[in-house]
Amino acid sequence: MRIGVMVCxxxxxxxxxxxxxxxxxAAREFPDVVYAxxxxxxxxxxxxxxxxxxxxxxxxxxxxxxxxxxRMHEVTFRxxxxxxxxxxxxxxxxxxxxxxxWISLDRKRNTEKAIDxxxxxxxxxxxxxxxxxxxxxxxxxxxIIGAGVAGxxxxxxxxxxxLDVVLVERKQSIGGVMSKLDKTFxxxxxxVCVLGPKMxxxxxxxxxxxxxLSEVEELSGYVGNFEVKIRKKTPFVDWTKCTxxxxxxxxxxxxxxxxxxxxxxxxxxxxxxxxxxxIPKRAAIDATVCLRFTKGKCGVCQxxxxxxxxxxxxxxxxxxxKVGAVIAATGLDLFDHTKCGEYGxxxxxxxxxxxxxxxxxxxxxxxxGHIKRPSDGREPKTVVxxxxxGSRDRxxxxxxxxxFCCMYTAKQAxxxxxxxxxxxxxxxxxxxxxxxxxxxxxxxxxxxEYDVQYxxxxxxxxxPSTGPDGDQLVVRGADTLLGAQVEIKADLVVLAVGAExxxxxxxxxxxxxxxxxxYGFFLESHPKLRPVETNTxxxxxxxxxxxxxxxxxxxxxxxxxxxxxxxxxxKDKLESDPQIAQVQTIRCIGCGKCERxxxxxxxxxxxxxxxxxxxxxxxxxxxxxGICSVTCPVRAIQLAHFTDSQLLAEVNxxxxxxxxxxxx
Amino acid sequence: xxxxxxxxxxxxDRDPAFQAEVARRSGQALASCYQCGNCTAxxxxxxxxxxxxxxxxxxxxxxxxxxxxxxxxxWLCATCQACTTRCPNNIDVAKVMDVLRHMARLAGHAPxxxxxxxxxxxxxxxxxxxxxxxxxxxxxxxxxxxxxxxDASLGLPMLTRGKLSLTPHEPEGNGKAEVAAIFSRFRFAxxxxxxxxxxxxxxxxxxxxxxGGKPSGxxxxxx
Numbered sequence: 001m002r003i004g005v006m007v008c009x010x011x012x013x014x015x016x017x018x019x020x021x022x023x024x025x026a027a028r029e030f031p032d033v034v035y036a037x038x039x040x041x042x043x044x045x046x047x048x049x050x051x052x053x054x055x056x057x058x059x060x061x062x063x064x065x066x067x068x069x070x071r072m073h074e075v076t077f078r079x080x081x082x083x084x085x086x087x088x089x090x091x092x093x094x095x096x097x098x099x100x101x102w103i104s105l106d107r108k109r110n111t112e113k114a115i116d117x118x119x120x121x122x123x124x125x126x127x128x129x130x131x132x133x134x135x136x137x138x139x140x141x142x143x144i145i146g147a148g149v150a151g152x153x154x155x156x157x158x159x160x161x162x163l164d165v166v167l168v169e170r171k172q173s174i175g176g177v178m179s180k181l182d183k184t185f186x187x188x189x190x191x192v193c194v195l196g197p198k199m200x201x202x203x204x205x206x207x208x209x210x211x212x213l214s215e216v217e218e219l220s221g222y223v224g225n226f227e228v229k230i231r232k233k234t235p236f237v238d239w240t241k242c243t244x245x246x247x248x249x250x251x252x253x254x255x256x257x258x259x260x261x262x263x264x265x266x267x268x269x270x271x272x273x274x275x276x277x278x279i280p281k282r283a284a285i286d287a288t289v290c291l292r293f294t295k296g297k298c299g300v301c302q303x304x305x306x307x308x309x310x311x312x313x314x315x316x317x318x319x320x321x322k323v324g325a326v327i328a329a330t331g332l333d334l335f336d337h338t339k340c341g342e343y344g345x346x347x348x349x350x351x352x353x354x355x356x357x358x359x360x361x362x363x364x365x366x367x368x369g370h371i372k373r374p375s376d377g378r379e380p381k382t383v384v385x386x387x388x389x390g391s392r393d394r395x396x397x398x399x400x401x402x403x404f405c406c407m408y409t410a411k412q413a414x415x416x417x418x419x420x421x422x423x424x425x426x427x428x429x430x431x432x433x434x435x436x437x438x439x440x441x442x443x444x445x446x447x448x449e450y451d452v453q454y455x456x457x458x459x460x461x462x463x464p465s466t467g468p469d470g471d472q473l474v475v476r477g478a479d480t481l482l483g484a485q486v487e488i489k490a491d492l493v494v495l496a497v498g499a500e501x502x503x504x505x506x507x508x509x510x511x512x513x514x515x516x517x518x519y520g521f522f523l524e525s526h527p528k529l530r531p532v533e534t535n536t537x538x539x540x541x542x543x544x545x546x547x548x549x550x551x552x553x554x555x556x557x558x559x560x561x562x563x564x565x566x567x568x569x570x571k572d573k574l575e576s577d578p579q580i581a582q583v584q585t586i587r588c589i590g591c592g593k594c595e596r597x598x599x600x601x602x603x604x605x606x607x608x609x610x611x612x613x614x615x616x617x618x619x620x621x622x623x624x625x626g627i628c629s630v631t632c633p634v635r636a637i638q639l640a641h642f643t644d645s646q647l648l649a650e651v652n653x654x655x656x657x658x659x660x661x662x663x664x
Numbered sequence: 665x666x667x668x669x670x671x672x673x674x675x676x677d678r679d680p681a682f683q684a685e686v687a688r689r690s691g692q693a694l695a696s697c698y699q700c701g702n703c704t705a706x707x708x709x710x711x712x713x714x715x716x717x718x719x720x721x722x723x724x725x726x727x728x729x730x731x732x733x734x735x736x737x738x739w740l741c742a743t744c745q746a747c748t749t750r751c752p753n754n755i756d757v758a759k760v761m762d763v764l765r766h767m768a769r770l771a772g773h774a775p776x777x778x779x780x781x782x783x784x785x786x787x788x789x790x791x792x793x794x795x796x797x798x799x800x801x802x803x804x805x806x807x808x809x810x811x812x813x814x815d816a817s818l819g820l821p822m823l824t825r826g827k828l829s830l831t832p833h834e835p836e837g838n839g840k841a842e843v844a845a846i847f848s849r850f851r852f853a854x855x856x857x858x859x860x861x862x863x864x865x866x867x868x869x870x871x872x873x874x875x876g877g878k879p880s881g882x883x884x885x886x887x
Contacts, residue, residue, distance in 0.1 A: 393752040430700045460706030478701030485710040
């Protein structure tokens with residue numbers, strides 16, 4: 001066998017603490033190594049060129065590159081050896097950056113360890129055999145979880161690209177947070193006017209199947225061939241019959257139900273259509289408050305319904321869909337302002353959240369766009385906005401910046417001055433983050449054109465004022481630029497609550513087998529270079545489920561995810577990874593241990609003609625984890641590219657150098 | 665914050681030893697303060713302070729020992745801990761103020777002489793009687809502060825209602841001796857630390873108790 005070795009300097013990343021030339025020189029002495037060199041950047045075009053040229057000129061059978069983590073560049077180098085005519089599995093990588101150079105400054109010992117790792121790689125390569133990937137059919141359908149603006153955008157892009165889309169939304173209507181907003185920054189466009197047509201498109205698109213009031217219960221399978229179980233919660237209304245006429249809403253006697261779409265600033269009925277633009281525009285009954293379900297009485301909606309759609313006996317339904325890829329677009333929730341006791345959140349009616357204020361500003365909201373104090377319905381003349389409530393605050397375990405509060409606060413302050421010209425608006429802030437296009441100009445406009453008073457400092461407490469203005473709230477804060485304590489009597493206080501991951505995000509991540517951070521936001525595969533992929537192949541991210549994001553960023557990521565899915569499913573067949581378990585049928589005794597331990601259900605027992613059983617690997621399902629291989633009592637299962645002989649060759653290489661070192 | 669005669673030199677005027685000492689004594693991550701001002705916003709004494717709390721924190725972050733230790737604010741702080749409660753970064757701001765007060769005392773600063781006189785008189789009374797003797801303390805403080813009649817009008821009503829005794833109520837049994845032992849222990853520990861002796865603290869009978877006694881004694885109380 002003829003092996004070539006290349007030791008990479010990685011600029012100074014490796015060369016600063018490893019003597020790369022010495023590693024290459026040592027490698028020349030290893031068995032079967034006919035060529036070894038060092039290179040400034042092995043992954044660069046000249047670096048890869050050298051590898052290809054050397055393979056051709058010296059007729060190499062395999063290559064070892066000692067450089068960074070295989071997670072970084074294994075694919076790069078495999079492509080390079082393949083271009084030079086070798087099988088891509090005749091390549092090994094020794095990680096001398098993350099495992100050596102970056103963890104110690106001791107140049108001598110680092111160099112020794114690097115030599116050990118290269119030797120292990122060479123010994124393994126001597127046992128490597130060419131492997132060929134198999135291909136399998138893919139489902140040209142995509143599952144999108146969450147139908148806020150990100151999910152809607154991804155669904156439309158995928159559907160326009162020719163894929164069938166299964167869109168699952170937990171709530172009764174699609175639209176997400178954006179459907180609750182009055183205007184959007186920095187253009188002050190009407191939010192639902194921009195979103196509404198997209199929602200209608202989703203409802204009408206022949207390629208989009210919408211499951212509203214539904215949740216993903218289980219996801220199994222693998223890229224190209226996922227199977228998803230979706231629980232369609234019963235609305236107690238037959239949606240194939242319901243026309244969305246709204247007659248039931250008018251007659252429903254249970255009218256004190258918290259209105260979720262309006263953030264609880266008004267009430268609604270037990271049978272309900274959340275808002276006029278809802279898609280699907282269908283009624284649903286909240287069984288927790290409906291008199292029929294809580295008291296066993298009533299039944300008015302059933303009597304009144306002209307389409308005879310109300311059916312109290314309807315049950316949840318579980319449907320199964322097959323898809324080739326998944327986009328998670330589950331969005332965000334908002335910080336619970338009642339946790340801020342010092343601001344009287346939840347205790348003082350005139351201390352409200354920014355989203356409640358947004359509903360108040362909205363022409364289609366409960367106050368028809370008139371700003372009214374919840375306590376007495378009076379129009380407020382002094383409105384105080386407090387930024388960073390539940391953001392950048394370690395004391396409530398929310399150390400991160402929520403990204404968009406600075407901007408929506410500026411927008412709401414502008415709208416306040418717009419709606420009530422003789423009003424005053426104050427914004428307590430710590431820093432202004434206005435990094436988007438036109439954002440800084442927008443915040444300046446709030447201050448210069450709309451005379452919004454920006455006060456740099458946090459608010460310590462809010463308390464009801466005593467005396468003649470007893471119905472006001474005293475906001476006590478600091479103006480750190482002034483170096484003074486400041487106070488303002490406010491008619492209304494709006495808390496710019498920060499973003500949190502959607503409720504149940506962690507549980508969903510576990511169903512999708514993707515990672516999530518300490519705050520429940522889903523983890524991208526690489527923060528810079530793979531921002532929409534996850535570490536589970538075929539599962540992508542869009543919108544605020546990954547991190548707090550505003551609308552433009554969510555839409556951009558949604559289109560990016562759709563592009564990734566379209567590229568993935570543009571092929572009729574996908575290649576499977578050949579690094580999977582292989583059963584040597586002659587050795588197999590049919591004990592079935594492997595079948596029981598496989599976490600992916602990739603092994604089944606096949607019955608032979610004589611009635612005995614043998615294990616069999618379902619190649620497309622096997623993830624190559626190797627658990628079956630170590631479970632097998634007779635060593636009948638080997639993991640291709642990680643066979644016992646390959647691993648032992650590595651161990652022997654390591655122990656031999658160890659012996660040599662200890663003897664000397 | 666008073667205007668300095670020249671710009672603050674961020675490199676030369678920085679005193680890393682001072683920063684390290686505040687960090688060590690307080691056990692607080694001072695760099696995590698991002699100057700939001702919530703401490704100042706919630707502090708009941710901000711109007712009386714020469715430097716608001718968040719700027720005291722900033723002086724420590726910049727490492728300006730003299731200005732931090734010479735300010736009046738650290739002497740007026742009542743350790744009510746509103747700042748600590750409000751801090752979004754979980755910094756015990758009141759503890760930092762406490763530490764600065766101790767360090768200021770050791771460095772010979774006393775910009776609020778009445779506060780110093782009161783604590784001196786208080787501790788001296790405890791050292792002598794095993795617990796504070798209010799009437800004696802009031803009398804000593806009245807004389808030392810130079811305003812002998814400032815609290816006199818309160819004395820009579822308190823006496824008639826039995827709130828004030830004219831004789832000290834010393835602890836029963838061994839109590840007085842035990843308290844005295846605490847004082848001597850900390851006085852000894854204080855004298856053992858050379859930094860106390862090095863500072864030019866004005867000497868009088870109370871200061872003898874104070875120099876070593878107060879800083880460590882107070883930390884001990886809190887534990």
